[in-house]
Amino acid sequence: MVRVIIKGGVWKNTEDEILKAAIMKYGKNQWSRIASLLHRKSAKQCKARWQEWLDPRIKKTEWSREEDEKLLHLAKIMPTQWRTIAPIVGRTAAQCLERYEQLLDEAQRRAEGLDEGEALREAKKLKPGEVDPTPETKPARPDPIDMDEDELEMLSEARARLANTQGKKAKRKAREKQLAEARRLASLQKRRELRAAGIYAGNGLYRMQKKGIIDYNAEVPFEKPVPAGFHDPSDDAFDKNTIKAREEKRRDQIEAEERRKDKKKIGKRRAEENPETIFEKKQEHKRSKLILPEPQVSDRELEDIVKIGRASDSIRELIDENPTSTLLHDYSQAFNNAQAARTMRTPAALSDNIAKAADDLLAITNAETPLLGGKNAPLHTTDFTAPSSIRAAIQTPNTVLAAFAQTPKQLYDRTPGTVVSATPGGATPFRDELNINREAGRASVEELRQALKSLPTPKNDFEVVMPEEDEGDEEEDMDTDWAEDAGEIDSKRAAILEKKKAKAFALRTEVFRRKLPMPSKINDAAFKRFPVKNIYDEADNLIRAEMRTLLKWDVEGIEPVEKFTLDELAAANALIEAEAARLGPYDEDEYMVKAVAMTSGRQVIVNGQAHNLEDLPPKEQVKAIKGEIESLTHVAKTIKGKSDKMQNKLKIILQGYEKIEENAVNSISKNQHDAEINAMELATFAELRLYEREAATQRIQRLEAEVAAVHEEEARLQKEFAEIAHQQWELNQKALRKMATTESEPVAYTNGAPVASNGTDAVNTKGDDDEAVAPTPSTDSA
Known part of the structure; x- marks a missing residue:
């Protein structure tokens, strides 16, 4: 049955040491590679062990009063947020939680009046069968005297892998060593079997056949066997190699060579303008001296x-x-x-x-x-x-x-x-x-x-002598132990960069340095290679290629693969000046006239060479023009065919987009037409609104005049009605008085006052009747 190993559990001292050594080599980011050295721990557990216990920045001392106060205050403000509280207190989250629970237990015991006894301490320990949920925060278990085979194998493998500092694979080396040992044993067994059978193979010196070692007792040093018969004597030339060339290098020589390589790498990295902090030596932090405060009472x-x-x-x-x-x-x-x-x-x-x-x-x-x-x-x-803000100093x-x-x-x-x-x-x-x-x-x-009075008077005669420094010692000054000012380092670096830029600018073309106009795009057809018929054609092709390279450098910024130094460029300029001096002076005006004549006329290609059309005979002119027409016709046909193919492709690709565009144009036209109609209607109704507003004002004024006339007429009629009613009342009164004089009974007087037959006052009755009959003009409208 295969043994299953569950990763986790209590950490051992061996695992802690392997983890610390692996972190020293691989760093604090490659936890999977570190965990591959520990067979019983995962990458997450390795990271937690480092962050919770092995990190030297973790404080494992007793908790101070200030730390307890800060912990309880933060726990009150941010309960259960131990990852946030831990960096403020200066402890790990597990330490903060453990201390918090310990303080709460003490408070609970004080509240209940109990003492911490042995039973309470035993209750906190793990019982048999229980698993510690946080083994990363506990001290490591000591290593046993007799370790298991798995632990020994893990330890040897980790030692081999961590000792590998030159980039070689330790497993591959061990496997090659085992294969070599197996081959040696097989060869030894083969020789023994042959010897037992009476067959002797070899010279019997295989015991001494070690690499780089010669047995001078059994062999002749530097012996060369002489071939039989005639042979070439040139093979007998003396070999000047010393004995050191045949022996292996010593460790000190290998170490010196590695140091030279490291120094060369550092110089190369410095040339790449890396930050200077990479090359600074790590300062060893020595234990500081014990500095006590000054005594309150002096001697x-x-x-x-x-x-x-x-x-x-x-x-x-x-x-x-x-x-x-x-x-x-x-x-x-x-x-x-x-x-x-x-x-x-x-x-x-x-x-x-x-x-x-x-x-x-x-x-x-x-x-x-x-x-x-x-x-x-x-x-x-x-x-x-x-x-901490309310604590008073004691x-x-x-x-x-x-x-x-x-x-x-x-x-x-x-x-x-x-x-x-x-x-x-x-x-x-x-x-x-x-x-x-x-x-x-x-x-x-x-x-x-x-x-102080006895001190001599100061003399302000001093002289400052600056030390002479070579420009080549700039890189050596960086390696000294003296801490140079950052501003001086930046200024030196800027000066070095300025020199490099000036040197690189001097290598550019004359057009680039003088900031002359340059083309925005390079025409590759102008630099096409022509068939070589003589050395002049080859030189012309080389010049064209170099011109194309320089143009790409100036226009597109593509640096040439092969660059020339300033000395080489100066030597080339000297050769050109020497050749120009050898050809002698020339008339610039005549040369310019010829150049203008060559460029102003019509140029045609005849027999692969450019000629001026006017300089050719008539037959050659006709032939050249016909050839030019044929070439142009051929080019036109080629372009037409390409354009037709491109048009068909575009038609296939853009057909859907054309339909979409057509629908969009129709929709836009329709919307534009509707917008125009709506604008016309809006303008019409706006004008109608103005007219209606003026007409409404006139109608209101006319109706108000009519109403006023009706009110006047009504008032007149009411007045007339009141007059007619009054006249009718007067007539009725006259008729009543007339009837009273002719038809009514006589009136009896008592004490000078008239009395009616029923004993009432006649005058009052008459007055009441008069009041009752008197008409009241109506104020209602007709």
């Missing part, structure tokens, strides 16, 4: 303290029993104080911010959903300010100077205070009541002033 201050104490003691011994001894100040009185003699401690923090933050996060984690309602979990603080107070320089005091009758709020001791001046050290500071200042 001089200690000497002053001792001197003051001794002076006080000596004076006390002399006049201790004198009544005036109480007038002297006791400098040792401050040291007699028990509290002053005690070493002051650094003030501790009033509260544990880390414990409070851990309790808050534990309460937030265990809180129920807010949908259930109720009160929130009580927190110590709801401030999200970073702890300093150790100066005990010696504070105790010595303080005012003598007693332990009673003082205001109670706290140690934390006390002002730290500083460099308070000594209480020198005997004026022992009053002139010490002034004397030191005076000493310094006198020493």
Whole structure:
């Protein structure tokens, strides 16, 4: 049954060392190649092991108080975002998560009042059968004394592959070595079998047949067998090769040769103008010296303290029993104080911010959903300010100077205070009541002033001598250990580039250098190669080819394969000038007249050569013209055939597009016609709108005049109706009075007032009747 290996599991020390060596060779990007060295680990696991444990930038020290505060603060702001928190804290994500869980466990134990015992530590360990989900973050397991065959094979293969620095395949070399050993054993077995059969083959020196080694005891050095009979004596020429040519090269020679090759490669890369940081040597980071802060009490201050104490003691011994001894100040009185003699401690923090933050996060984690309602979990603080911004600096107070320089005091009758709020001791001046050290500071200042006055006057006569540097040493200066300024490096590089550009510009043609007009496109037909009949034709073809190459360089930017140096170009110019001098002077005007005559006339080709048509005899002219007509006719037929073929192809290709174009043109025409009609209708209706607006205004005015006339007529008629109604009422009143005088009963008077038969006032009745009968003019319209 084939053994199946599942990749993963606990990392071993051997695998860690192989991984680190592979990263040193292959880098931190080729994880698949690195994982091929480890049979039990994948590329992803190798990358995680490096990023979580083996990277030297990872801090594995104890967590400081500032880091714990920062971790808890960031966990409150960005919960479960450990990949984001890790680079801010300066630890890995696994370390942050582990520390966070540890702080929460401590908060939980404090809340429950438990102690971390052995049972709790055992509960955190993996049980038999469980698999560690993150083995990359754990320390490596030590290597066993007796390693498995698989591990030994993996180790040997990794050693062979990592030792391969010259680009050769280690597996192929090992396979070739095994094949050579197999061939040697087969040959040895063959010889043994032949010897056992009584057949002796070879000279028996196969044991000494090693590469590059000669057995001078068994062989004649430099022996050449003489051929039998007549032979060519030229083969007996002495071979001048030394014995070193037959022996293999030593290791130091090979190493020196490799160094020369490396130096040549570096020079070639420098010539390619690569950045200078590639060639800088890696600086070894040495361990820095231990630099402690300066002591708060210097040696001089200690000497002053001792001197003051001794002076006080000596004076006390002399006049201790004198009544005036109480007038002297006791400098040792401050040291007699028990509290002053005690070493002051650094003030501790009033509260544990880390414990409070851990309790808050534990309460937030265990809180129920807010949908259930109720009160929130009580927190110590709801401030999200970073702890580093509110932390106060804690300093150790100066005990010696504070105790010595303080005012003598007693332990009673003082205001109670706290140690934390006390002002730290500083460099308070000594209480020198005997004026022992009053002139010490002034004397030191005076000493310094006198020493400065004794200095000679400066002489500003100096001379600057610049060192002479060769231009060829520019590349050697780059290899020195002195760190050159980046600006100087850029200026030197710019100067080198400017020289290269000037050299390249000098190699260009005269037309390009003088910026003369150049064609936009090269006509290749003008440089067609003509059949060679003599050496002049061959020279003409070479000149045409060179002209074509130079034109391509100037117009299209295609550099020629073969370039000439400045020396070669100067030599060519010298040859041309020498040949021109040998031909002698020539008349430029006559040469120009001939050139104009040759180019102004009509040129024809006769027998493969160009001639002026006027210089030919009549028969030759007719023949040349006929030939030209025939060639033009042939060219026209060829062009017509090509155009017909092209037209057919275009017809096939563009037929669909033509239909689309036709439909589009028809649609555009129709839309244009509709647009014109709509524009005409719009203009018509706009004009009609103006006319309608004027006519409507006139109609409204006419109707308003008619309405006004109707109102006037109505008012007149109403007035007339009111007058007629009044006249009718007056007539009715007259008729009633007439009837009253003729037909009504007589009126009785009582006390001078008329009384009707029914006892009512007749006058009032009459008045009421008059009011009732009186007509009221109507105001309604007719």
